[in-house]
Amino acid sequence: MFHTPSSRQRYQRFKDAFRSGDLKQLSLYGKRNDDDAAPADEADSKKGKRKQRRRKYLREYVRWLWRFWPTAVLLILLSLVVAGMELLHPLFLRHILDKILLDDQLTTAQKLQSLNLAGGIFLGVILVGQFLNVIKDYRTRQMNTRVVLSLRKSLFDRLLKLPLRELTDMKTGGVISRLTGDVNTTSGLLQLGVISPGVSAIRLVIAMVMLLFLNWRLALAALAILPIVMAISFLVSKRIRPIYRAIRDDSAHVDGRVGETFGGIRVVRGFRRESLERQHYLIGRHEIVRKQLFANRREIALWTVWGALMASVGLITVWFGGRLQVQGRASIGDIMAFQWYTFLLLNPVWQIVNSFSELQRSLAAMERVFEVLGMPEDKPDKDTAIDAPDHVHQIHFDQVTFEYNEGQPVLCGFDVRIPGGSVVALVGRSGAGKTTVTDLVARFYDPTVGAIRLNEMDIRDFRLQSYRNLLGIVQQDVFLFDGTVAENIAYGRPNATMDEVIDAARRANAHRFIVELKDGYDSLIGERGVKLSGGQAQRLSIARAILADPHILILDEATSSLDTESEQLIQESIHELLKGRTTFVIAHRLSTITDADIILVLEEGRIIEQGSHAQLMSENGVYHQMVLRQQQSMQFQR
Structure with a gap:
């Protein structure tokens, strides 16, 4: 006690x-x-x-x-x-x-x-x-x-x-x-x-x-x-x-x-x-x-x-x-x-x-x-900073090491090249560094050693706001503001029209439950979306990212709160949406990332396996064992 x-x-x-x-x-x-x-x-x-x-x-x-x-x-x-x-x-x-x-x-x-x-x-x-x-x-x-x-x-x-x-x-x-x-x-x-x-x-x-x-x-x-x-x-x-x-x-x-x-x-x-x-x-x-x-x-x-x-x-x-x-x-x-x-x-x-x-x-x-x-600002722009490009050819993690606390690296020697438009899945046990990778991509933190390069340029050389205009994020812990449904969907793009808001909601499989609410898109959802179910809040978060129309999309366990039917519908619509976008996906259920272009298996901040789903399954390595364990677990639950 x-x-x-x-x-x-x-x-x-x-x-x-x-x-x-x-x-x-x-x-x-x-x-x-x-x-x-x-x-x-x-x-x-x-x-x-x-x-x-x-x-x-x-x-x-x-x-x-x-x-x-x-x-x-x-x-x-x-x-x-x-x-x-x-x-x-x-x-x-x-x-x-x-x-x-x-x-x-x-x-x-x-x-x-x-x-x-x-x-x-x-x-x-x-x-x-x-x-x-x-x-x-x-x-x-x-x-x-x-x-x-x-x-x-x-x-x-x-x-x-x-x-x-x-x-x-x-x-x-x-x-x-x-x-x-x-x-x-x-x-x-x-x-x-x-x-x-x-x-x-x-x-x-x-x-x-x-x-x-x-x-x-x-x-x-x-x-x-x-x-x-x-x-x-x-x-x-x-x-x-x-x-x-x-x-x-x-x-x-x-x-x-x-x-x-x-x-x-x-x-x-x-x-x-x-x-x-x-x-x-x-x-x-x-x-x-x-x-x-x-x-x-x-x-x-x-x-x-x-x-x-x-x-x-x-x-x-x-x-x-x-x-x-x-x-x-x-x-x-x-x-x-x-x-x-x-x-x-x-x-x-x-x-x-x-x-x-x-x-x-x-x-x-x-x-x-x-x-x-008197505290210093977060990552002030360099005097020589320039606007970020409006396209993504490649993202390169160049020997990145990152420490939250000095002497305790969370990522160590992380090095990978990601072609533009690729879907990258991050897999690993809790604490392996998956969320840290996406936080570095979003520039919530900067590497302790090494650099992340966009089109061969260090992302720290871009103006921060210009760079973040490229990003869209769906977090594991969904955060919604105390406002209307429409206001939350349009949070990342406040000048969007109502038709665009509705279209984003349809793609995220959210339109049906929204129109069933008392005031539809004008319904108040309460602080942190307390009036919605977990799955409904998750779908609004996805609709918000879809409407932002980002070049780089981060889906941090984006479908972990959805039922199987809703997850399947969203996967189909997102599959079309992700074409031409560079996407980082974190998911507990490995069945949702089988179509990923690159799967990175992380352990203690290092990449231990890398490849497509088919390649990694054929190698009978760590990823193969993780997939088998999840399949057995799902069969047991049935």
Whole structure:
């Protein structure tokens, strides 16, 4: 029976990692490693590399944001104007108190007249400030929306161009979490990391100048505590950031598991594992909540210290200001204006301190987003790349060796010449390298050693999109999109007419069952074609490849999901379709490839037999034995 660490053990591991600063272990699902045993200088080196990566991502983010600089400048100017108008409020209060209400030389009528005038001006300043603040908030939201849209577009484009290996390692949950939550959080980095702290810092400086102008002794007493607050905020926030990165990594893993659970719900229910999947989900979410609470406790401690220190500032202002007023060295207006300026001083300090915590979330999300944006594209075209030819004379596997993992070759010294228009069948046990051969033909991967040549030219010398225009693929694991039948058939050729779609469906023996659906070709088939049977989905996949009209066709176990009658009908129509096309076929049932021009028998990534069906049967070799075993198995099943 398989065991996983208990919730308490996982949480204890997380706390130990936090105390030791081992950031890689903060993630619930992070891989265990030997960093604990690494020398101190090696740990310092890794820490330095993390900082370098973070700085690199920040620089890239700043360069990326440069396209929004006009809006950013407008927001900064609006923020400064609004802040400047707010800083006038205490001066109005001081004027009203000292020059109007407490001035014994004015009559009651003069006081009322002056009060109405000052109050009207004060109200006008407030209304104008609020109007500008509304504009600023609207423009801020508008810019954040544009940033999110632009960032999602850039991230989605890069994800589509990433190497297949990187996408496989990232998993679906990681991709979705980056496109949704991480991008949303990253969009606030400009506001939290640049505009808000910058404007708050300017407001802070102006408020300090005004405090010093009103009474420098009182100002020095009130400002003495601020450096302590800022230092504590910085230290706490620095420790919180890796926790938020770990929370996002764990959320991506849990979301990915949820996608797998409902994508394979038939398997889950078939093996009665609902309770296990529920346990996986609850454990993952429980650990994420624990980490959030762990970070929240530290944030609450920060706010508690901050509140106590700020309360002491107010107490000092009242006590020391009262003494000055009693001594005749400050007026009531000075003290009230000073108190107001103290509030205006504390507000930007609060915003800066609060932005530290929010900034950590944004930085953690930014690292995950720009980690992907910084990945190299999958097989970028060479500067000298040319368009692929519109015909296939020959495909040559020229001493090809391929490794998924270094030192573990899947294909080794694979060498064969395939004339254009030939049907090539790949035969062998599971893991022999059949699918790898077709993946190399499709340029999902490139050879580690050697080359695949089309008409004597390395296929890496062609523009990738131009080369893939030659291809049509029917996969073993059929993938259909959540759309209509017609949309899925026309996926590889979206400009096809309805007549062409129907013709392709007829050739794939799919037309009959399609017209029996409620809405025919406009019927929705559900996510991954869940509303269709396995055979129906397979036939739609074949129709999609037929409509694409490719020069090179890859049929990866294309008829393995069909009943015998449907398979026979499809074989007859495909036999006509394949004339003049170079086709690679993988099939478990060897009876379907007897007409192949070339049969390659693979074993451990090497070609051990090669020839037509008749030739290989006459040699009494491995292929002959495989055919006999399948025939005996079929007779036994009957």
